[in-house]
Amino acid sequence: MISWSIPRRWLTVFFMLIAMIGTMAAADPWQEADALYKTRKFKEASEAFSQLIRQYPDDMRGYMGRARAVLKMHDFDAAIRDCDKVITLNPKSSFGYNLRALVLDKKQERDKAILDFNRAIELTPQDSTFYYNRALTWNAMNELDKAAADFTQAIQLNPKYADAYANRAFVQYQQGRCEEALADCEQAIELDEHNAAAYFNRATIYDYLGEEDKALADFDKSIELNPNDVQIYDNRGFFLMNKGKNDQAIADFTKAIELDPKTSKYYNNRGYAYLSKDQMENAMADFNKALELDPKPAKVFRNRAMAWLILGNFEKAIDDATKSIELNPQEAKSFRIRAEARKALGETDNAKEDERRALILGPQLPAGVFAPAAPEILAREKSALKSFLEKDNPENRTQLAAVQHEHAFAILNHPGKEPNQEWLEEAMAYAQSAAELEPENAQHRFLIGLLFRELSKKDERARVMAEQAFRRTVEIDPDFAAASLELGLLMMDEERGWEAMTALEQALENDPFKNALAATGPLTAMYALNDEGFRGLDFFQDLHT
Numbered sequence: 001m002i003s004w005s006i007p008r009r010w011l012t013v014f015f016m017l018i019a020m021i022g023t024m025a026a027a028d029p030w031q032e033a034d035a036l037y038k039t040r041k042f043k044e045a046s047e048a049f050s051q052l053i054r055q056y057p058d059d060m061r062g063y064m065g066r067a068r069a070v071l072k073m074h075d076f077d078a079a080i081r082d083c084d085k086v087i088t089l090n091p092k093s094s095f096g097y098n099l100r101a102l103v104l105d106k107k108q109e110r111d112k113a114i115l116d117f118n119r120a121i122e123l124t125p126q127d128s129t130f131y132y133n134r135a136l137t138w139n140a141m142n143e144l145d146k147a148a149a150d151f152t153q154a155i156q157l158n159p160k161y162a163d164a165y166a167n168r169a170f171v172q173y174q175q176g177r178c179e180e181a182l183a184d185c186e187q188a189i190e191l192d193e194h195n196a197a198a199y200f201n202r203a204t205i206y207d208y209l210g211e212e213d214k215a216l217a218d219f220d221k222s223i224e225l226n227p228n229d230v231q232i233y234d235n236r237g238f239f240l241m242n243k244g245k246n247d248q249a250i251a252d253f254t255k256a257i258e259l260d261p262k263t264s265k266y267y268n269n270r271g272y273a274y275l276s277k278d279q280m281e282n283a284m285a286d287f288n289k290a291l292e293l294d295p296k297p298a299k300v301f302r303n304r305a306m307a308w309l310i311l312g313n314f315e316k317a318i319d320d321a322t323k324s325i326e327l328n329p330q331e332a333k334s335f336r337i338r339a340e341a342r343k344a345l346g347e348t349d350n351a352k353e354d355e356r357r358a359l360i361l362g363p364q365l366p367a368g369v370f371a372p373a374a375p376e377i378l379a380r381e382k383s384a385l386k387s388f389l390e391k392d393n394p395e396n397r398t399q400l401a402a403v404q405h406e407h408a409f410a411i412l413n414h415p416g417k418e419p420n421q422e423w424l425e426e427a428m429a430y431a432q433s434a435a436e437l438e439p440e441n442a443q444h445r446f447l448i449g450l451l452f453r454e455l456s457k458k459d460e461r462a463r464v465m466a467e468q469a470f471r472r473t474v475e476i477d478p479d480f481a482a483a484s485l486e487l488g489l490l491m492m493d494e495e496r497g498w499e500a501m502t503a504l505e506q507a508l509e510n511d512p513f514k515n516a517l518a519a520t521g522p523l524t525a526m527y528a529l530n531d532e533g534f535r536g537l538d539f540f541q542d543l544h545t
Contacts, residue, residue, distance in 0.1 A: 094123035196226035264294035298328035332361035363429035481511035
């Protein structure tokens with residue numbers, strides 16, 4: 001039998017190694033807490049970080065970790081308190097300011113969020129993430145130029161920042177710069193082929209461009225890459241609902257609710273999809289749940305008001321529409337709903353006033369359905385509308401009418417894409433808003449006529465409305481040569497020779513230099529077709545004289 005003799009010093013080393021291995025094998029409580037957060041066990045993560053805070057009250061990691069966890073649980077006030085503690089422990093913690101800014105953004109206190117992002121950037125100016133996060137908040141505030149600048153700065157600091165490319169693409173899309181937006185999406189995908197945001201934003205751009213199959217494919221790819229992203233399901237739900245695929249939309253909104261059962265808007269969106277299918281009981285249940293979770297969203301009251309209107313409960317429709325308007329005075333659809341309910345109850349004068357206000361406010365489109373306008377137009381429109389709602393006086397009416405007219409014309413004359421019917425209807429709403437604000441302004445009526453002329457290419461009934469608008473223009477301003485020209489060309493198309501000749505002659509008399517090229521040929525043809533050569537000779541001789 002062999003006997004082994006181990007020196008004492010080696011036994012000491014051996015036991016030390018065993019102790020070290022045991023220590024290494026023991027789980028790091030910080031890592032455990034972080035692992036709970038990463039696996040979306042936010043309540044358990046919050047409790048784990050709370051335990052660490054009790055053990056290490058001066059270690060800001062505990063407060064940072066718990067703040068992130070409770071933020072995911074939508075306990076924003078608790079998250080703010082923890083962020084405040086982080087900043088108290090370390091006033092130069094740029095990460096503390098950044099996290100608090102993210103919470104403030106969620107609370108929609110975005111002016112305060114911007115201040116915290118500014119402080120984070122001041123403390124750590126080379127961190128691209130802080131610029132990226134501030135850009136997201138600028139975008140939510142509709143400060144598109146500032147958002148684009150911050151995304152660009154993030155890219156300059158980190159040229160491989162795929163998310164920055166992907167989200168800059170969305171800003172460019174909102175600015176109507178679709179080619180640049182698609183290029184940014186392609187760059188993001190090249191840098192990271194698993195970047196769900198790039199596919200998601202490209203889907204939105206394809207939808208806008210009318211590439212529905214490509215849009216749906218990219219929405220699907222985005223969900224495949226990030227199956228737990230609530231926003232993707234919500235947006236794909238809107239895409240499907242706008243295409244009339246309400247059953248598929250309901251499935252997406254239901255998935256969003258499963259992932260985030262405490263957010264009001266997903267119930268509201270599903271309720272609207274149920275409303276579109278006339279499933280009133282389901283719609284009402286979702287609207288009620290949405291308001292139980294958050295009693296402030298004006299859109300939920302608006303949608304429930306629509307449900308009450310359909311059900312014939314006009315008093316409740318008025319109550320909910322009124323609440324919606326109180327929460328958001330710009331809710332044009334709520335004014336329209338209340339007008340319909342008031343008409344049903346015989347309140348004619350109040351109904352007319354609601355219709356007038358809805359017309360002034362302009363279009364209110366479903367999410368994702370809009371014609372992009374230049375940011376400077378949107379900024380002026382926002383400012384003018386705010387001033388008008390604060391004080392309805394001639395100066396504010398004129399200011400708002402001017403920018404609404406400009407917005408409508410920008411859609412009609414969009415450089416990047418021929419306006420489709422939805423765009424033209426949106427432009428029409430802006431033009432009609434301008435005309436309601438300034439009913440004796442011939443320019444607004446003329447623009448309405450042009451829009452009806454464009455719409456008449458797909459719906460002949462719009463020709464009648466176009467003629468009425470041009471006639472009204474000439475009534476307001478008999479010297480408005482362009483309106484007479486359009487009126488004459490319209491009548492010529494309808495083979496109304498005598499009326500066409502009169503209108504075209506009026507156009508040439510009022511402005512022979514501008515209208516000579518457009519009116520002379522058609523007018524000459526009308527003279528010939530109607531055997532009115534002598535009338536033509538006399539007219540042109542008088543015009544020449």
